[in-house]
Amino acid sequence: MRYREELAKLAKVQGRPFRIAMVGAGQMGRGFANQSHRMGLEVAVVIDISADRINQTYQDIGRELPLISSDAAELNALISQGKPCGAQDIDLVPLLDVDVVVEATGVAEIGAKVIYNALRAKKHVATLNVECDVTVGPILRDTAIENDVIYAVCHGDEPIEAKELVDFALDLSFEIICAGKGKNNPFEPHSNPDTVAERAAKKNMNPKMLASFTDGSKTMIEMAALANATGLKLSQRAMIGPKTSVKELSETYALKEDGGVLSEAGVVDYCTGDVAPGVFVVVRTDSPYVSEEMSYLSMGKGPYFAIYRPYHLASVEAPLTVAKMLVDKRSSFVSGTRMSEVIASTKRAHKAGERFDAIGGFSARGVADRVEDAKRENLVPIGLLQGAVAKRDLPIDHLVTYEDVDLDETQTIYQLRVIQDKAGL
Structure with missing residues (x-):
């Protein structure tokens, strides 16, 4: 409730809602739009190559069909009047009178172009494009700093939710043994849009998106992003990916000398099993009393303990990143040292x-x-x-x-x- 209240207060002071330019109206973009306007954030303009997707996004949130234009001045006039509008040209994004650009295409090259140009135009940017961040996140971070704006990867994807657990554990002075996620799609390294087409249709998904899950790319990208944001290492090339369960996390991700799979502490990995769709951090403490307390609280047998979040809400919780930008003036997730x-x-x-x-x-x-x-x-x-x-x-x-x-x-x-x-x- 806090962010909704604070956004409402700030919007009242400035005399209008906060305005978002959303780039990409696919599955992730539609989810973001459907949730954000309920929090007092206005999707003022939608940019997508498909007019149908632009129209569908506004239809989803109960607004009239937008005017789709290729003229920045016309779009800005509509934005100022609070009228829905859209565009099919990403080069217009830096010219739009909005508070935040949300980039949700999932295409690394489009993401890089949109994000970089928007940051240089001194606009805050929140992205759901982890593919772009693991490639050029540090230069985007520095570009944001140079232009006194905020760049962030959005809440909802596993990297940021796992990082939240890492930060929580570090604040409590635990030693981080391993952080990661559960993978809930079968690993089919040679899968492609054709091999997953039937499953994608049943899930109402883009086949390319599903193929990026099944061939392992998405998991690799997400865990690389987590490593870069936290300073943790990878467990090894391609990671270990053991099968385990929520109850067994603290035993699985122990050091080898203690019966686990890890050669060293302070790493990132993923697993299969009932851990998906959650995220976790396995920790250790040098305090006998704290260890006893953690065992009493059913966090593990000790000396390793698992802190677990059983879900991530994808685009549904992504607007929290925009709220933190506007209310707290901070990034919820950004690349650090490239690990x-x-x-x-x-x-x-x-x-x-x-x-x-x-x-x-x-x-x-x-x-x-x-x-x-x-x-x-x-x-x-x-x-x-x-x-x-x-x-x-x-x-x-x-x-x-x-x-x-x-x-x-x-x-x-x-x-x-x-x-x-x-x-x-």
Whole structure:
């Protein structure tokens, strides 16, 4: 209730609701729009290549059909009058009179372009695009600081909810052993939009989104983002991913000498089993009394204990990030030291001259890796791979190197990554 009340107070002072430009009206964007207006945040303009999706978003929230325009002045006039409007050109986003840009496309290149240009136009940006953040998050963070605005990855996805548990545990002075999530989709490393099409239709999902879940890319990206935001390491390349249960978390994620799966403490990993769709942190304490209390409270047998959140609400809780921006003037989740990279493994053989498609497509899946290992082997981040052309024949299950492909150097995400790497971020 606190954020709803504070947003209402601030809106009353400024004489209008806070205005959002939402980019991307797919599954995540629609969820965000449906929830945010109930919190006193106005979806003032929706940008999407599909007019139907723009119209559907406003229909969802009970508003009249928008005027879709390609003219920034006309859009701003509509925004100032509180009339719904839309656009199909992302280049208009920096020109719009809004308080916050919410980027919800899930496409790394589009995310990079929208976020970077909006930050430079001195607009706060909240994104549901973790794919973009794991690739160029540090340069976006620094761009926000330079322009005195806030950049954040949204609540609702597992990385931020797991980080909340990590912060909670650190505030209580626990040692972090492992943080992570449960994976609830079967791991099918070579799955693609065609192989999951029937399941996607039953779930009313975009097949590319579902394929990014089943081929493991989404889990790898989310856990890499968690590592980068917390300073925790990856357990190993691609992580361990053991099968376990909520009751067994504290035993599974113990050090090997204590019967668990971990070679070292302070890592990120995922698991299968009934932990999904939740997130967790396994901790340890050096206090005998605190250990006794934690055992009494059914947090584990000791010396390891599991703190568990049994859910994440995806786009439904994403508006909390915007509320924190406007009320608390802070980012709920942002990249810190880069601990992890998400590299690419081919899902099929490629002939020289063939072009790679996007995450969740037919070409490659993401594999989380420690930054130092990815650098040593000269491996390409999957966020840069869309549009790349194979320079030679590549077999299936091949980790793609910079020598293997010609990247699309015209893309914003590529250009930002060059700047980021040169700056050592």
